[in-house]
Amino acid sequence: MKQSVSALHGAGPRAVEQLQQMGIVTVEDLIEHFPFRYEDHAIRPLNEVQHDERVTVQGKVYSEPELRFFGKKKSRLTVRVFVDGLLVQAVFFNQPYLKKQIQLGDHLVFSGKLDRNRMVMTGGTVKPQSPNSDRLEPVYSVKGDMKVRQLRKLIDQAFSSFGSSIEEILPAQLLDTYKLAGRKQALYHLHFPTDLNSFRQAKRRMIYEELLLFQLKMQLFRKQQREGDKGNGKSFNQSVVNEFVQELPFPLTAAQDKVLKEVFQDLQSPYRMNRLLQGDVGSGKTVVAAIALYANVLAGYQGALMVPTEILAEQHTESLKKLFEHTGLKIAHISGSSRAREKRETLESLQKGDVDIIIGTHALIQEGVEFSNLGLVITDEQHRFGVQQRRVLREKGIQPDVLFMTATPIPRTLAISAFGDMDVSTIDEMPAGRKAIKTHWAKHDKLPRVIDFMKKEIQKGHQVYVICPLIEESEQLDVQNAIDVHFQLDQALPGVSVGLMHGRLPHDEKEQVMLSFAENESQVLVSTTVVEVGVNVPNATLMVIYDADRFGLSQLHQLRGRVGRGDAQAFCVLLADPKTDVGKERMSIMTETNDGFELSQRDLELRGPGDFFGVKQSGLPEFKVADLIEDYRVLEVARQDAAKLVQSSAFWTSEDYRNLRETLQKQGAFRESKFD
Ligand code: ADP
Ligand code: MG
Secondary structure: OOOEHHHOOOOOHHHHHHHHHOOOOEHHHHHOOOOOEEEEOOEOOHHHOOOOEEEEEEEEEOOOOEEEEEOOOEEEEEEEEEEOOEEEEEEEEOOHHHHHHOOOOOEEEEEEEEEOOOOEEEEEEEEEOOOOOOOEEEEOOOOOOOOHHHHHHHHHHHHHHHHHHOOOOOOHHHHHHOOOOOHHHHHHHHHOOOOHHHHHHHHHHHHHHHHHHHHHHHHHHHHHHHOOOOOOOOOOOHHHHHHHHHOOOOOOOHHHHHHHHHHHHHHHOOOOOEEEEEEOOOOOHHHHHHHHHHHHHHOOOEEEEEOOOHHHHHHHHHHHHHHOHHHOOOEEEEOOOOOHHHHHHHHHHHHHOOOOEEEEOHHHHOOOOOOOOEEEEEEEOHHHOOHHHHHHHHHHOOOOEEEEEEOOHHHHHHHHHHHOOOEEEEEOOOOOOOOOOEEEEEOHHHHHHHHHHHHHHHHOOOEEEEEOOEOOOOOOOOOOEHHHHHHHHHHHOOOOOEEEEOOOOOHHHHHHHHHHHHOOOOOEEEEOHHHOOOOOOOOEEEEEEOOHHHOOHHHHHHHHOOOOOOOOOOEEEEEOOOOOHHHHHHHHHHHHOOOHHHHHHHHHHHHOHHHHHOHHHHOOOOOOOOOOOOOHHHHHHHHHHHHHHHHOHHHHHOHHHHHHHHHHHHOOOOOHHHHO
16 A cells, blocks of 8 residues: 555556645555545436536436537537426537437436526536436546546556555444444445445545544543643542532432533542533533532632623622532632722732632733632633633643533534543533423514513513613614613513613623512513523523524524523523524524534534634644534544543554554654644
């Protein structure tokens, strides 16, 4: 396989040079030069075909083909074809020879891009009908004078001359577990798919292999790094922690338990924790954070909880104070708007070590905030914090453990799995008795009915959130604004107290508004998206979102997650008259699923990866067969498998793993410098 491509028959000096320009030097390179896409020649009924889609259809030639030349080389061949009861015009440019292959009355297979408005198909091919016509046609990238046909011939030869030396690199145990095709067969079928199934199996195998190798490199790198990193193991009395857990008003879910075990292990280990905790909205991340902070304090360290908004900081402070009431722990809150003296005092006690747990926003990492002994930093909804900010905070303590909590799993996790420098814990279970939130989509003209529904919920003693995208009238953006909506609802709901919350209210007033909603002094809270993350009022059962199509799916899901936190059935009403297809799609997706994992995946698909990562800047690795977006589940499986492998002695010593080790060795996985 390491032979030069010149060893192949038919690869003369010219071809060898051309291949070299494509980065192909050895036979192995050639075999791993995969098609970059496949044309699907499955014949499809015309009415299923979208505008501008590439398709293959079957039809009867309805008119004599007409050939016209423009100058010497340019030509256009036009023929009308009867397809599924419709007349389609097939147009071929600069392929005059096709005329001979098309006869009036013939039944032929046409492929190309269909303009649905004009019913014209262009840029395609025509073939006779045959029952076993290849359905999948690999499409290769070629450079210079190299022709795809020649390339395919060379690849075919590479297999017949050298195929026998293609070795399996995955251990039998993994092949067996996932029922993966052998390496040689998979490689062959990627180039020469005999049928759809063999192709799928080939692809599945190569995707797994590619992602596993990638993850193994990451994990090996991390292992090598860790082994040079001292850190500090924390010891705390587990039974005191257990007692604390016993006294919580609810039993932990199995998922919370599992995640806590992982966190405790990190705390106790001499390595620095760098863990991502993902869990859908309402899955109960806060209490996990609180327990972790408690263990950390018992071990003799201070803890910090960073959150993206002041409101959330206040709420977390309140709930932690309540949770820790009987423990004697000192909880402090620092905010940008704290009074100067109060702030100075808090900072002083923090520095002296009198404060056990500090909660705050970005203010926490400002200059002048010094800790006595910072052991654990937890960030809630970490996507709101930049890498830079996290680093600054981390550097304030002596190697503090870091836990990032997030309710928006996919994009981040994807990036994180892809960079591989974090452990991931997942809370994949909702607390018992949680009912799925019922989501409805209504046009704005249905507002009176929505208001009736609000009244009903309020009569039951429940509360209502109303979210508006903007706080001020704007002519450019035809959206409702919170102040207006507040006024309208206040009129429409006599006897009901309607609160108003937006980012421009003075701090004290915000706090007041939030407090009175939390205490059910106001039954309706009209707000901008400042309530988006984390806020917890279990008695609220209805979420109404104006101009819902202006929000992304993840944000809508976050907002919806503000309700359904108590025992009663919760509802979400999306008021929207979306004008675009994507907008409509978003609204229906929201009504279809409550699963945040699925939602963010579909958001990803709707928006495309470019939007999510700015792929170019992200430094995400590029893969030959795998696609980080489509194959993220495999990526996660590969990540877990890789982690297990590097821990196992078999991986390091067993003969079954020799080829895998050698492959990794060749790729430089056992040298740290490659990954810096
Ligand atoms: P999130 O993961 O979105 O941050 P929270 O931590 O705010 O969710 O929890 C949502 C609600 O669920 C809170 O009212 C919390 O007290 C409650 N909760 C958390 N864990 C459990 C549990 N194991 N059983 C019942 N309720 C729980
Ligand atoms: Mg939360």
